[in-house]
Amino acid sequence: MSDSANFxxxxxxxxxxxxxxxARVAVEGFVSGLHKSPHRGFSxxxxxxxxxxxxxxxxxxxxxLYARSEKLYIKQYEDETNVRCMIVLDTSAxxxxxxxxxxxxxxxxxxxxxLAYFIMQQRDAVGLITFDEQMNDYLPxxxxxxxxMHILRTLARVETGKKTNAVKPLTDLAATLNKKSMVxxxxxxxxxxEKVIATLQNLRAMGNDVIAFHLLDDAExxxxxNEASEFVDMENNESYITSPAAIRDAYLENLNEFLNYCxxxxxxxxxxxxxxxxxxxxxxxxxxxxxxxxxSF
Amino acid sequence: xxxxxxxxxxxxxxxxxxIAIHLIRKEKPxxxxxxxxxxxxKTSKKLVLFQQLQQILxxxxxxxxxxxxxxxxxxPLVNQAVARLLDADPQSAVILLDVSMSMQYADTxxxxxxxxxxxxxxMTSGDEVALIAFSDRAEIVREFTTDIDGLxxxxxxxxxxxxxxxAYMPNLRLADQLLETSRFxxxxxxxxxxxxxxxxxxxxxxxxxxxxxxxxxxDVGKESSENLALTDLRAPEQLLEDAAGQKxxxxxxxxxxxxxxxxxxxxxxxxxIIDRQTVDLSDQSEAVxxxxxxxxxxxxxxxxxxxxxxxFAVDNVSYFTVDVLPKxxxxxxxxxxxxxxxxxxxxxxxxxxxxxxxxPFELESIEPRVLSAxxxxxxxxxxxxxxxxxxxxxxxxxxxxxxxxxxxxxAPADRVQAETFNSLFxxxxxxxxxxxxxxxxxxxxxxxxxxxHPILRPLGNEWSARFENHWSLAPVEGADVLMQxxxxxxxxxxxxxxxxxxxxxxxxxxxxxNNLALQGLFLPFVHETLRHLAQAENIKRDFEVGxxxxxxxNAPAGINISATDVNGEPLEFAxxxxxxxxRQPGFIKATINGNSxxxxxxxxxxxxxxxxxxxxxxxxRIINPDTSPVQSRQVQTEQLVAELERPQRIWxxxxxxxxxxxxxxxxxxxxxxx
Numbered sequence: 001m002s003d004s005a006n007f008x009x010x011x012x013x014x015x016x017x018x019x020x021x022x023a024r025v026a027v028e029g030f031v032s033g034l035h036k037s038p039h040r041g042f043s044x045x046x047x048x049x050x051x052x053x054x055x056x057x058x059x060x061x062x063x064x065l066y067a068r069s070e071k072l073y074i075k076q077y078e079d080e081t082n083v084r085c086m087i088v089l090d091t092s093a094x095x096x097x098x099x100x101x102x103x104x105x106x107x108x109x110x111x112x113x114x115l116a117y118f119i120m121q122q123r124d125a126v127g128l129i130t131f132d133e134q135m136n137d138y139l140p141x142x143x144x145x146x147x148x149m150h151i152l153r154t155l156a157r158v159e160t161g162k163k164t165n166a167v168k169p170l171t172d173l174a175a176t177l178n179k180k181s182m183v184x185x186x187x188x189x190x191x192x193x194e195k196v197i198a199t200l201q202n203l204r205a206m207g208n209d210v211i212a213f214h215l216l217d218d219a220e221x222x223x224x225x226n227e228a229s230e231f232v233d234m235e236n237n238e239s240y241i242t243s244p245a246a247i248r249d250a251y252l253e254n255l256n257e258f259l260n261y262c263x264x265x266x267x268x269x270x271x272x273x274x275x276x277x278x279x280x281x282x283x284x285x286x287x288x289x290x291x292x293x294x295x296s297f
Numbered sequence: 298x299x300x301x302x303x304x305x306x307x308x309x310x311x312x313x314x315x316i317a318i319h320l321i322r323k324e325k326p327x328x329x330x331x332x333x334x335x336x337x338x339k340t341s342k343k344l345v346l347f348q349q350l351q352q353i354l355x356x357x358x359x360x361x362x363x364x365x366x367x368x369x370x371x372x373p374l375v376n377q378a379v380a381r382l383l384d385a386d387p388q389s390a391v392i393l394l395d396v397s398m399s400m401q402y403a404d405t406x407x408x409x410x411x412x413x414x415x416x417x418x419x420m421t422s423g424d425e426v427a428l429i430a431f432s433d434r435a436e437i438v439r440e441f442t443t444d445i446d447g448l449x450x451x452x453x454x455x456x457x458x459x460x461x462x463x464a465y466m467p468n469l470r471l472a473d474q475l476l477e478t479s480r481f482x483x484x485x486x487x488x489x490x491x492x493x494x495x496x497x498x499x500x501x502x503x504x505x506x507x508x509x510x511x512x513x514x515x516d517v518g519k520e521s522s523e524n525l526a527l528t529d530l531r532a533p534e535q536l537l538e539d540a541a542g543q544k545x546x547x548x549x550x551x552x553x554x555x556x557x558x559x560x561x562x563x564x565x566x567x568x569x570i571i572d573r574q575t576v577d578l579s580d581q582s583e584a585v586x587x588x589x590x591x592x593x594x595x596x597x598x599x600x601x602x603x604x605x606x607x608x609f610a611v612d613n614v615s616y617f618t619v620d621v622l623p624k625x626x627x628x629x630x631x632x633x634x635x636x637x638x639x640x641x642x643x644x645x646x647x648x649x650x651x652x653x654x655x656x657p658f659e660l661e662s663i664e665p666r667v668l669s670a671x672x673x674x675x676x677x678x679x680x681x682x683x684x685x686x687x688x689x690x691x692x693x694x695x696x697x698x699x700x701x702x703x704x705x706x707x708a709p710a711d712r713v714q715a716e717t718f719n720s721l722f723x724x725x726x727x728x729x730x731x732x733x734x735x736x737x738x739x740x741x742x743x744x745x746x747x748x749x750h751p752i753l754r755p756l757g758n759e760w761s762a763r764f765e766n767h768w769s770l771a772p773v774e775g776a777d778v779l780m781q782x783x784x785x786x787x788x789x790x791x792x793x794x795x796x797x798x799x800x801x802x803x804x805x806x807x808x809x810x811n812n813l814a815l816q817g818l819f820l821p822f823v824h825e826t827l828r829h830l831a832q833a834e835n836i837k838r839d840f841e842v843g844x845x846x847x848x849x850x851n852a853p854a855g856i857n858i859s860a861t862d863v864n865g866e867p868l869e870f871a872x873x874x875x876x877x878x879x880r881q882p883g884f885i886k887a888t889i890n891g892n893s894x895x896x897x898x899x900x901x902x903x904x905x906x907x908x909x910x911x912x913x914x915x916x917x918r919i920i921n922p923d924t925s926p927v928q929s930r931q932v933q934t935e936q937l938v939a940e941l942e943r944p945q946r947i948w949x950x951x952x953x954x955x956x957x958x959x960x961x962x963x964x965x966x967x968x969x970x971x
Contacts, residue, residue, distance in 0.1 A: 097332035104332075190333040220332055229329040231337055240334045241326055246348040250340040258336070 049073040083124040083182060084141040086173055087112045089155070090187030090215075092132040092164035093234040098278075099219030107278040108186040108215055109155045114282055115184060116155075120148045128154055131169040132161025141181070163235045164191040170199040174206060182209040189214055190235075193262055201269040211272040214262060218279040223251045301372030308367035315359040351965055358962045362955055369951040387423040389441065389479030391472040392416055393465075395490035397432040398842070398904035400458035401611050402524075405491055408517040410452055412489045416515075417449045427475050428452070431468040432461025433843060438471075441479060460611070460842040460881055462901045463496035466504065469919055473506050485511045488915070491518030495903045497910035501918060508923035514912035524553035525560045525607040526905030527615040528583065532600060534838060535620045536592055543590050547602040547615060549576045550583035552906045560606035564588040567598055576604075595621050597895045599884050612905040616884060616897035618838045622657070625831040628676035629662040632684035632712050642682045642710065645814035646806045649823040658827060670694035677831040679705045682806055685712035692721040699725045700795030704830035709768055710805035727777075727792035727801045728770035734786065740765050740811075744783035750791075752825045753779060756818055764788075766810035767803045800830060839897050840879050848875040848887045848896070860887035863898060 052061060052072035062075050089112050095105040102110075112128065119126040120143065127141035128151045137154050139147070166187055173183065183203050189196055189212075204210045219225070225244035232239045244251070259275060266273035300306060331337075394413055400406045413428075420426060426448055430437040436459060442448060469486065476484045486506065492514065506512060529548035536543065545564060551557045558579040564571040576584045592598055598619040605613060627650060633642035643662050650658045663672065665684045668691045673679060679695065687695070699705055709718060709730055719729045734741075743760035746753045770787045772778055780789035782803075790801045804810045806823075813819050840846055848858050848870075858875045860868040863883025870877065879885070879898040887894045 094332040097330070188332065190335070217332070225329070228326045230326050231329050231331045231334050233334045234330050234332055238334055239328070240337045242337055242340070243348055247337065247340040251336050254336040254339045 048076045050076055083119075083122075084127070084177075084179065085115075085119050085124055085182040085184060086127045086129060086141055086177075087115055087151075088129045088131070088166070088169060088173065088183060088185045088187075089158070090132070090164060090166060090185075090189075091130050091136065091158050091161045092188075092190075093160055093162055094164060094188055094190045095215070096160040097217055097220070097234060099217050099224075101218070102278050104188055104215045104217055104278050105158070105160060107276070108213075109158060111186055111213060111215075111276075111282055112184075113152055113155055114286065116148055116151045118286060120145070126151065129169050129173060130154070130158055131166065133163040133165040135169040135172060136161065140176075164188075166191065166196045167199045170196070170203060174199075174203050174208075177203075177206065177208060180207050180209075182211070184211045184213065186213045186215060188216060188220075189262060193258065194265075197262060197265045197269075197271070200266065200271045204270045209272075210270070211274065212262075212266055214259075214273065214275045215278055216275065218277055221255070221277055223248050223255075300368075303371055305367055305371040308370070309364060311367065312360040312363045314363070315356055319356055355962060355965055358958055358965070362958045362962065365951050365955040365958065369948040369955065371948075373947050373951070386483055387425070387481045388420070388483040388485060389425050389427075389476060389481045390416070390420070390485045390487060391427045391429060391475050393468055393472055393486065393488045393490070394428065394430045394452070394455075395432070395463060395488075396430045396436055396455075396458040396461070397463040397493075397496075398458065398460045398611055398900055399463065399491055399493050399518075399907060402491070402522060402609050402907060403519060405517055405519060406455075406458045409489045409491075409515075410455060412515045412517055413452050413487075414449055416487050416489075417445050417452070420445050425480060427472075429468055429472060429475075430455065431464075431471075432459055433464035433467075434461070435468055435471055436461065440475065460900055460904075462843065462904055463490070463493050464499060465490075465496060465915060466499055466501045466919075469506065470504065473510060476507065476510055482509070484509060485513065487513050487515065489515045489517060491907075492516050492909050492912055492915070493518070493904070493906065494908040494910040495906045497914050504919070505921045506919050506924070508921045510921065511924060512916055512920050514916060516909070516912050518909050519907070520909075521555050522553035522609070522907040523555045523557055523607050524551070524609040524612070524905060524907055525557055525578075525604050526550050526552045526609075526612045526902065527602055527604055528552075528902045528905070530602055530615040530617055530899075532617040533592075533619055535622055543592060543619075545588040545590050545600070545602070545617075547586045547588070547604075548583055549578070549586060549604055550905075551578050552908075553607070553609070554908060557607055560604050562586045563603045563605075564590065565601040565603065566590060566592075567600075592619055592621050595623055597621075597893055599895050599897070609905070609907070611882075612900050612902075614882065616839075616882060616899055618884070618895040618897045620838070620894070624657055624659040625678065625827060626659045626676045627661070627678050627680060627827055627831075628672060629660060629680045629682060630665050630668050630684050631662050631682050632665055633682070633710070634662075634664060639808075642805065642807050642809075644807065645819070646680065646682060646708075646823065649814070649820045650827070652820055657824075665691070668695070670697065673698040673703060677704070678827050679703065680708070680827075681705060682708050683710035683712045685714060686717055687721055689721070695722070696724050696794075699797035699799060702796035704797050705799045706826060706830060707799065707801040708804070708806045709801075710807075710810055711766075713768075715768075725792070725794045725797075725799050726773065727790035727799055728772040728787060730768040730801075730803075731771055732769050734767045734769045734784075741767060741782040741784055741786075743780055743788055744785075746780040746789075747777070750779050752822070752829045755825060756821055759818060760816075762811055762813040762816045762818075764804050764811040764813075766805075770801065770803050798830065800826065838895065839899065841899055841901050842879050842882055843901070844898075845876055845878040846896075848877060848885075848889065848894075856890050858887060858889050860885055 049062065049065065050073065052074050056074050060075050062073050065071075065073050089108050091105060095108060096103050098104070116126045116128065123143055125141035125143040126148070128137060128139040129135060130137040137158075139151055139154060164187070166185065166189070170183070170185070183200075185200065187196075200210050200212060223244060228241070228243040230239050230241045263273050263275070392413055394409060396406075400409060417426065423443065424445070425441040425443050426445060427441045428437070428439040428448060428451070429435050439448060439451065465488070469488070472486050476486070484507075526549070527547055528550045529546075531546040533543055547562060549560060549562060556578075558577070560576050560578070561573060562576050563573045571590055572588050574586050574588075576586055578584055588602075590600075598621065600617045600619060602615045602617075603613055607613070629643050629646060631641070631643035633640070635641040638644045647660060647662065650656065650660045661676070665687055668687060673694055679698065695705060705725065707722070707726065711733075713730065715730045715732065719726070723729075740763040742763060746760070748754060764782060767782065767786070767788070770790055772787055772790045773792060776790050776792040778787040778790050780787070782788050786803070788803045790803075792799050804813070806814065808814055813822075837846070848860055858870075860875075860877070862868050862885055863881045868877055868885070877885070882898050882900045885896040885898060887896065
């Protein structure tokens with residue numbers, strides 16, 4: 001593994017208190033690990049000419065026009081600021097679960113920070129929504145540098161909420177989107193997945209690009225417990241006494257059924273679905289974003 | 298199923314350990330916060346139920362595993378084989394259960410019963426068993442039976458040992474005789490006893506059990522015992538009226554294996570405590586306690602000497618009786634009274650009757666002419682000394698007197714005419730007198746006498762009197778000759794007439810015809826004769842438990858006797874007589890012709906000695922040299938089981954099964970939460 005991979009290790013990143021630093025380390029670590037990008041320079045596009053002034057970069061002189069008119073004109077480019085990205089972060093109680101490493105919420109915050117930083121680096125507008133059973137924070141998409149700091153401060157003070165209800169904030173978000181946007185959902189989706197995915201499908205149907213980062217703890221994925229325990233649901237405090245070893249197979253079967261449903265429904269409706277193990281590095285998330293960004297523009 | 302090492306079966310308790318752990322650790326599981334339980338709740342109920350069943354299965358497997366290991370170590374053997382082989386060699390056994398008095402010590406008898414039950418439980422079907430409960434004789438005999446359960450119930454029903462002595466030999470002989478009638482060759486005698494040392498010394502004249510009869514002695518006696526026993530008691534049996542200042546002596550002895558230094562001894566007469574003394578045995582094994590007692594007034598007294606302070610109460614009381622009697626009234630009809638004492642026919646007789654310091658007789662001497670029916674009614678014994686003639690009325694009165702229970706002693710001499718005598722007293726005389734047998738040149742002596750007769754039994758053999766003259770007698774039918782001269786002629790003849798009796802002495806009772814009056818035997822002869830005639834025989838009143846005796850003594854048939862035993866229950870008499878056997882210590886109260894008498898029954902002193910002798914002493918004396926060394930049934934069974942188990946090796950298969958169970962348990966346990 002390259003050295004850059006270490007910077008994407010969620011445990012390492014979680015050790016960084018400064019969220020901006022954490023985001024920058026994540027993104028730069030990711031970028032430095034990339035090969036030559038086939039999408040380089042996609043973000044600028046020719047817009048108009050102006051007269052050359054002393055000191056202008058000679059590389060931007062349109063020599064073909066000079067040949068026809070013998071006047072020096074400088075090509076003017078328009079920044080690509082049409083992409084508006086909304087990061088929707090689930091802060092419900094179940095997101096605070098951790099089996100010993102980084103909690104899903106912490107991982108989600110890091111991921112959201114990294115995405116916001118990365119998006120801002122691309123000079124795209126980025127906004128943020130946090131929610132549990134209701135929308136807690138809403139920051140509209142902007143592309144200014146101070147806005148990034150605002151987003152990062154908001155993420156830094158995120159606290160664990162209660163139950164999950166992703167449908168409402170996503171529905172509200174859909175109502176506010178007046179142009180093509182990118183919606184990034186970061187959640188464990190441990191609620192009524194049918195309604196959540198249906199909402200995502202609606203967003204997609206509205207012409208938005210939708211990425212669903214499905215965060216799960218390693219213990220939730222592999223269920224490594226052995227001793228009989230009373231499992232208490234972190235969101236509704238219901239309990240269930242069982243022997244994990246006895247029902248592991250059944251649990252995993254149920255979980256895979258759930259995950260397959262999510263994946264299948266998302267894929268069938270054009271929603272990018274990315275299952276993330278919180279013990280794994282962030283690069284897959286960033287790669288997924290880049291791929292989506294490339295396809296979109 | 299039998300086991301070679303059954304002690305290992307105690308390990309079966311370990312099978313409870315998994316269950317106990319299961320119950321102890323049945324605590325609430327720890328709480329674990331989890332993001333969601335929706336995937337847990339969707340698991341199948343059947344799966345959970347199956348897991349619970351797996352838990353129970355595991356529990357059973359673990360318990361079964363322990364049981365199998367324990368059973369394997371106990372070395373099991375299918376007992377049908379043993380039973381079959383044992384049944385193929387059935388046994389005839391006689392169980393001798395000691396029920397002597399010493400078995401009453403502490404819980405000895407209960408232990409003995411348990412030993413007998415253990416023996417019975419070791420018997421196999423087909424065995425036949427006989428039981429003899431014995432003391433100095435066979436108290437209870439249950440002949441051979443195959444109903445072992447019935448015999449066990451019988452033994453369980455035995456309440457307590459008796460009061461008899463211990464005698465092994467007669468009962469071992471009886472057991473041996475029983476075994477002669479047994480069905481099987483395998484014969485055994487089991488003796489359950491406390492093996493008293495005093496009982497082990499009895500002689501057996503070299504007798505031994507029959508060849509092949511095995512002997513097993515089960516010692517149930519206590520190794521340590523404490524006992525104070527009254528080994529001897531001396532009290533007057535008969536006294537005359539107003540007999541004050543009598544001494545009663547009791548000998549107290551510590552007879553247990555543990556020494557007792559002191560004890561309290563109490564004298565009780567007629568249920569009233571007379572005196573109590575403390576006996577000191579600190580520096581001697583026995584001591585004699587002396588009590589002073591007064592017996593005033595005529596009657597039969599009951600007395601007890603009690604000792605206390607030990608652990609064996611049965612021998613702590615010694616019973617005795619004292620009869621205070623009126624004097625016997627003797628009427629002497631002197632046929633040759635004289636002022637010259639030398640010529641007086643009744644002089645020597647009177648001397649003999651009145652010689653004792655306190656004579657038991659009240660003597661009245663009259664001449665023949667004043668003899669009357671009224672005088673006879675006031676007397677117990679009439680003595681006719683050389684009475685030559687009585688009128689017919691006097692003779693008739695005398696006859697009536699005898700028929701109604703009176704007694705007469707005839708001592709005819711020179712004044713008596715044979716024809717007159719024979720005619721007057723034909724109905725009551727024991728013998729007809731025939732002629733005087735003078736032998737001036739020689740003399741006769743008493744050559745033979747009835748040694749069992751009450752008169753002559755206590756007198757011994759020293760009859761050295763010389764008889765220079767006598768009457769030749771012809772005993773009438775039914776009369777008994779008690780003494781004979783060396784000429785074979787009767788010297789003393791007895792006859793029972795009606796309720797009375799008469800005696801005829803063939804010579805005089807002075808020095809005219811013989812020198813008997815100068816002999817040492819004269820006085821006891823006169824006394825015993827008068828006692829006998831007065832029917833005041835000194836009846837033995839003190840007996841030991843187990844003794845048979847006649848309540849009426851030598852009283853003639855037809856008398857009326859009723860009696861109660863020591864518990865106050867009426868006694869039933871078997872047969873014609875009034876013979877009974879004393880079974881318990883205490884007093885037997887009898888009423889004989891309206892007169893109350895008490896008989897004291899005491900325990901046997903030998904049974905108080907609780908010292909033991911080794912079983913081997915008896916074994917060595919009775920076991921037949923031709924009998925193979927004794928192997929108890931238990932040893933036989935153990936050897937047989939070991940022999941059969943060796944090739945069978947069930948334990949090996951059990952261990953294999955246990956190994957398989959371990960494997961199964963491991964597999965299930967790995968698939969099951971704890």
